Every structure is written in C-alpha cells, then in structure tokens.
Amino acid sequence: MFVKKLPKIDLKELKREMELNRQQRLEFVRQYADWLKKTPNKVWSKQQAKYLNK
Amino acid sequence: MEFEFKGSRIVFKKELSSLDKLVIKFTKALAKLKVDYVIISGYIAILFGRSRNTEDVDLFIEEMPFEKFKAFWQELGKEGFECLNTSSIEEAYNDYLKENLAVRFAEKGMVQPNFELKFPKTDLNHYSIKNKMVVEINGEMLNTSRMELQIAFKLYLGSDKDIEDAIHLWEMFKGRLNLELFNGFVKRLKVEDKVKLLE
Numbered sequence: 001m002f003v004k005k006l007p008k009i010d011l012k013e014l015k016r017e018m019e020l021n022r023q024q025r026l027e028f029v030r031q032y033a034d035w036l037k038k039t040p041n042k043v044w045s046k047q048q049a050k051y052l053n054k
Numbered sequence: 055m056e057f058e059f060k061g062s063r064i065v066f067k068k069e070l071s072s073l074d075k076l077v078i079k080f081t082k083a084l085a086k087l088k089v090d091y092v093i094i095s096g097y098i099a100i101l102f103g104r105s106r107n108t109e110d111v112d113l114f115i116e117e118m119p120f121e122k123f124k125a126f127w128q129e130l131g132k133e134g135f136e137c138l139n140t141s142s143i144e145e146a147y148n149d150y151l152k153e154n155l156a157v158r159f160a161e162k163g164m165v166q167p168n169f170e171l172k173f174p175k176t177d178l179n180h181y182s183i184k185n186k187m188v189v190e191i192n193g194e195m196l197n198t199s200r201m202e203l204q205i206a207f208k209l210y211l212g213s214d215k216d217i218e219d220a221i222h223l224w225e226m227f228k229g230r231l232n233l234e235l236f237n238g239f240v241k242r243l244k245v246e247d248k249v250k251l252l253e
Contacts, residue, residue: 022214025214025218026217026218026221026251029218029221029222029225030221030225032105032222033103033221033222033225033226034225036055036103036226037055037225037226039055040056041055041056041057041066041067041068041069042068042069044055044068044103045068045069045070045071045103046069048068048069048071048100048103048105049069049070049071049072049074051105051107052071052072052073052100052107053071053072
C-alpha cells in the first residue's frame with residue numbers, strides 16, 4: 001500500500017551515516033588486502049575469477 | 055599473494071578471469087603490430103586482486119601514422135573486436151584519436167567490457183607510456199603504468215571507487231614503491247591531503 005505521508009529526513013544524520021559507511025568500506029578494502037597478502041594466488045584468484053565470471 | 059619483482063617486471067601466476075583473458079587477447083593484437091601501450095585504469099587494481107568488476111579498460115597507445123592504425127584496426131577485426139564509436143577507420147583516427155578523444159573497442163556484438171584508447175597528450179600521459187611497468191601474468195605480458203603514478207593519480211581522481219583502488223594498490227605494493235617518486239607525483243597532483251587516506 002502506497003503511503004502518502006513521506007518520512008522526515010534528517011540530512012545531517014544522513015550525511016553522518018554516509019561518512020560512516022564510507023569509512024567502513026575503506027576499512028574493509030584494507031582488511032581484504034591483508035587477507036590477499038596472506039593468501040596463495042591459486043586461492044584468491046579462483047575466488048576472484050568466480051566473482052568476475054558471473 | 056605471491057609475486058616476484060624481476061627488474062622492472064612483476065611476475066606472478068593466477069587463475070585468469072574472463073576479463074584477464076580478454077585484456078590479454080586485446081593487448082596481444084597491440085603487441086603483434088608493435089604498438090606501444092600502457093594500461094592506466096582500474097583494471098590494474100583488479101589484476102592485483104581487487105574485488106570489483108569494471109566496464110572499461112583504459113589505455114594510452116602511442117601516436118602512430120594512419121597506415122599503422124589501419125593495420126591495427128584490421129588486426130582487431132580479425133581477433134573479433136569492433137569499434138563502438140564508428141565503423142570508419144578514417145573517422146576513428148582523424149575525428150577521435152587525433153582530436154584527443156577516445157575510441158572504444160569491444161568484442162563484436164558486445165558493449166561491455168570495452169577498451170578505451172587514446173593517444174597520449176600531456177607530459178603525464180607521455181610519462182606513463184615511456185615509464186611503463188611490465189606485468190608477466192602466467193607468461194603473458196601486459197604493460198601497466200607505474201604503481202607510484204597509478205596510486206597518486208587514483209587519489210587525484212578521488213571518487214570512492216578510485217580511493218578504494220588507491221588503498222588496495224598501496225596495501226599490495228607499499229613496501230616496494232619508490233617513495234621519492236610517489237611523493238613527487240603526490241606533490242605535482244596536489245593530493246597531499248588525500249595521502250592520509252592510504253594509512
């Protein structure tokens with residue numbers, strides 16, 4: 001059912017949330033790189049190829 | 055990840071994705087006609103394990119006479135690629151490449167992924183092609199821009215995706231970079247404030 005009344009949007013809160021998400025993404029890129037450095041090519045590249053070949 | 059530095063070459067083995075295979079196929083056509091090139095795009099981060107896909111692979115190719123470009127165009131056609139911008143070789147050469155615009159090639163009938171080719175224009179473009187790095191992957195050669203430039207330039211581009219690529223390459227290569235060179239690019243590209251994002 002379509003709700004006519006739109007929700008309140010706190011733009012400051014939204015901006016904080018976006019920044020937090022961004023920081024978490026960057027942190028994950030670092031974590032992933034750490035994993036990659038410790039993982040044999042055969043293992044990570046197999047996973048990567050599976051993802052890219054979808 | 056295991057890789058080995060042999061002079062200015064990085065040598066490693068991996069299970070190739072369909073994107074890797076396509077890039078190798080495309081660059082073989084360049085190598086066959088002795089067209090100098092350098093890959094400059096996000097594909098470099100993907101080649102070294104970044105977990106994302108891309109719709110285009112950006113390259114600079116050496117500025118060449120029309121006849122050489124024609125031979126290259128025909129070789130790409132034989133290998134199953136076609137130009138997405140135009141079906142006219144003259145137009146691709148005169149109205150795109152010579153005007154510093156990119157031409158895109160993809161496998162026939164496909165739009166993505168595609169290869170975006172430009173002639174080098176700026177000093178930085180010329181630097182990247184002259185000072186390229188060779189990556190030997192499963193015995194196949196690919197020319198990529200130097201990591202010092204690639205990381206600094208990703209910081210300059212500055213989108214979320216570019217910053218993530220920069221962090222990824224920094225993490226993979228930070229012990230191997232020429233920091234003087236890297237800092238030189240950082241300074242020239244005026245991205246000193248973004249370097250802190252790498253750590």
